[in-house]
Amino acid sequence: MKTSFFKTRVQSSPATLTAVFSLLLLWFFSLIQVPAALAAENSEWLPGLLEKEQLTVVVTDSGLGGLSVVADLSEKLAGQGGFRQVDLVFVNALFREHGGYNALQSREEQLAVFSRALETMAARFDPDLILIACNTLSVLAPDTAFVAGSGVPVVGIVEAGVEQIAQRLRADPKARNIMFATRTTVDEGSHLDGLRRLGIGQEQFLAQACPQLTMYIEQGFDAMDTELLIDAYVDEALSMMGEPSGPLTVSFNCTHFGYSLPLWRLAFESRGVAVDAFLDPNTKMADFLLTDDRQRRYPSTEVTVKVVSMPPIQPAAIDSIGRWLDGASPATAAALRHYQRVEDLFEWRSLVREPGS
Numbered sequence: 480m481k482t483s484f485f486k487t488r489v490q491s492s493p494a495t496l497t498a499v500f501s502l503l504l505l506w507f508f509s510l511i512q513v514p515a516a517l518a519a520e521n522s523e524w525l526p527g528l529l530e531k532e533q534l535t536v537v538v539t540d541s542g543l544g545g546l547s548v549v550a551d552l553s554e555k556l557a558g559q560g561g562f563r564q565v566d567l568v569f570v571n572a573l574f575r576e577h578g579g580y581n582a583l584q585s586r587e588e589q590l591a592v593f594s595r596a597l598e599t600m601a602a603r604f605d606p607d608l609i610l611i612a613c614n615t616l617s618v619l620a621p622d623t624a625f626v627a628g629s630g631v632p633v634v635g636i637v638e639a640g641v642e643q644i645a646q647r648l649r650a651d652p653k654a655r656n657i658m659f660a661t662r663t664t665v666d667e668g669s670h671l672d673g674l675r676r677l678g679i680g681q682e683q684f685l686a687q688a689c690p691q692l693t694m695y696i697e698q699g700f701d702a703m704d705t706e707l708l709i710d711a712y713v714d715e716a717l718s719m720m721g722e723p724s725g726p727l728t729v730s731f732n733c734t735h736f737g738y739s740l741p742l743w744r745l746a747f748e749s750r751g752v753a754v755d756a757f758l759d760p761n762t763k764m765a766d767f768l769l770t771d772d773r774q775r776r777y778p779s780t781e782v783t784v785k786v787v788s789m790p791p792i793q794p795a796a797i798d799s800i801g802r803w804l805d806g807a808s809p810a811t812a813a814a815l816r817h818y819q820r821v822e823d824l825f826e827w828r829s830l831v832r833e834p835g836s
Contacts, residue, residue, distance in 0.1 A: 519634045519767040528607060528632065529773055532563040536765075537606040539570045539596070541579050543697055543792070543800045544734030544761075545612025546815060548636075549784060550808035552765045557782045561773040564781045568604050569814070571788035572596045572616060574827040580615060581663050583831055591830040594623035599825035601631050610765060611635045612734050614664040634767075640732050640760035641673035647756065648674070648683045653725025655683055656758075657716045659743075660732040662688040670732060687716040693735040697796040700738040700803055706746075709739060713746035723752075730758040737761055738803050784810045786818035789825070 538549050549569050556565050580589045611617045617635030648654045665688040689712045695705045731737045737759040747754050804812035
């Protein structure tokens, strides 16, 4: 079942009929120009999900950034006692070792491959919930055949990121946010469109693309090369923004970027730029599972973590991300180091046309 929810806020004012009609037209076109975010809040399936004793949650990403979502969720669930048992399965949605979704020749191919990946995750792991811990794949998901026709709840990370940014920008019209993301996420424009729907002006928001940074972080989240690249992207963003006149927040809207938080802090501090807060939706996207009224239903929650990948995960990536996970969730770190490779996890070759073919 495709889930799509929008919140609109109408305030009484002496607006003319023409102004109201124009506003409605702008709102309508903003909805049809971008895919709807997959949200959990107020979803019809959520109450039943929260009543379960045992839960299987698949978390997926095109790479290892989403493991930080697994780490955060595993630690929170274990300490809350809302379920008797939760099995977390992280599935690397990459379908080949070199060249991922952005290397495919069309959006249609991206949709077909990711839909096949989701179908396989549902059939193989029988999840109660799928979390898409990837901004790029979250934008694709609403248009996949799987989301359109499946009864498995699917929640993306874009909605959480948009709301997190909006909360910081609503209170002060002088507040500014710099969003760091992949080139694909910036070009899609879903975060900017989501902020517009929530009444946030474009002048408060700057999107900075960071090509290749995910690869560098996976190879060494605290390495010198990663530091230099982050420094360059921060310099570029600040050059475009100019001197902020109000509080400045920075948001990481690629799931990898939060791994290198100390390097981001250093890049801003070295320029004498104060950052009010670094925002990371990775730590918020699954909080709907942690409601106060269901705490301590059980003395404790047994949490298991499994990592599955079709292409091999490079030793350098296991070392880099594993070291970060050691401090956040030892169980997730162990699962990464003992990941399960399933070479035929899903068939994708018939869905794509290779260059030159």
